[in-house]
Amino acid sequence: MADPLADRLGYLLKHAQQSFAEAGAHALAPLGITGRQLAVLAVLGDAEPLSQLAAAGRLGVDRTTMVQLVDELEDKGLVERRRSPEDRRKNIVELTPLGQDTLRRGNEIHQASEERFLADLTPVETELFIRILRRLNGIDDEPAEPVSP
Amino acid sequence: MADPLADRLGYLLKHAQQSFAEAGAHALAPLGITGRQLAVLAVLGDAEPLSQLAAAGRLGVDRTTMVQLVDELEDKGLVERRRSPEDRRKNIVELTPLGQDTLRRGNEIHQASEERFLADLTPVETELFIRILRRLNGIDDEPAEPVSP
C-alpha cells in the first residue's frame, strides 16, 4: 500500500465520518434539514423539554452556538422557544408538531442511511464496530442481557 | 441509555475522530506541529518528490489549501519548494533534513498516541476495527496472505 495515510487512524476516522456525513446530508435534503439539525431535534425531542443550555450540554456545543442552532430550527418552524415559568432566565425549547414529524421522518432516513453505509459489513462486524465506537467514546455498554433461564 | 445521540453512527464517528485528534495534537505539541501537518509531511516524505498539486490530491484538499499547508511547513523550515526542471509551472516540495527528522519523530508519537487511544481494545478488536474502517473508506484490504504450504 503506497499511501502513507491509509493506515492512519486519524485519517480513517476523519474520512469515514466525512463520507457518512455527506451521505446523510444528501439523504436528508428532501426534509430541508442537515444532519446536525436532526441531531438537535433528536436531543430536544427526546424526553422532557430542555433549556438551551441543557441541550447545548447534550450536544457538546457552547451556548452561543446553541442560540444559532435554535434560531435555524425556529425559522423553519420546527421548534418553539418559551420562557420557563420556574426560572425566567431559561428558554424551554420544544418541538412543534411539524418538528416532531420531521424528527420521526429524519430518524427513518438516518437509519436507512446508516444501513447503506454499513451494508458491506456482516451483521457481526456491524455490531462489533458500533460497540467499539461506543467504547472509544466512553459510552459504557449496557451489561450483557441476563441469559433467559 | 437516555442519550438519543449515543447510538448514532455520525455522532460516534465524529466524537471518536475529535477526541483522537485532540489527543494527537497534544502529543505532537512538543514537536511544534499539528496532526494535519504531520500528515502533510508523511505524504511529502513518502516516496518520490511530489508537486503541490499531486500532494493535494493525496491529501484530499484543493490546491489553494495546499499552498497554505506548504507555507506553514516552509516557515518552520521543514520543507522546501523548488521549481521542477521538467515543468517550470510545478513546485516540487521536498523535506529538509529537519523535516525528515520531524516526520520520523512525529510518526513515533503518532503511533504511540494511536496505541493509547485503542488501548482498551483486544488485539483482535483493534485489527478488526482498523480493517472495517479501511473497508468503509474504500481501501481494499490486501488479499489474505497465501497460506504457507
Next chain:
DNA sequence: TATTGTTATACTCTATAACTATA
C-alpha cells in the same frame, strides 16, 4: 454575584474566482 440567553466579533478551515507564469 452568578446564570441564561443574546449579540458582536474573531478565528479556523476550507473553497471559489481571478491573476501570473508556464506549457
Next chain:
DNA sequence: TATAGTTATAGAGTATAACAATA
C-alpha cells in the same frame, strides 16, 4: 488554451467577550 501556483475573498463552523434580564 490549459495547467500549476498564488492571492484575495468568502463561507461554514465555532468560540470568546461583553451585555441584558433574571436569580
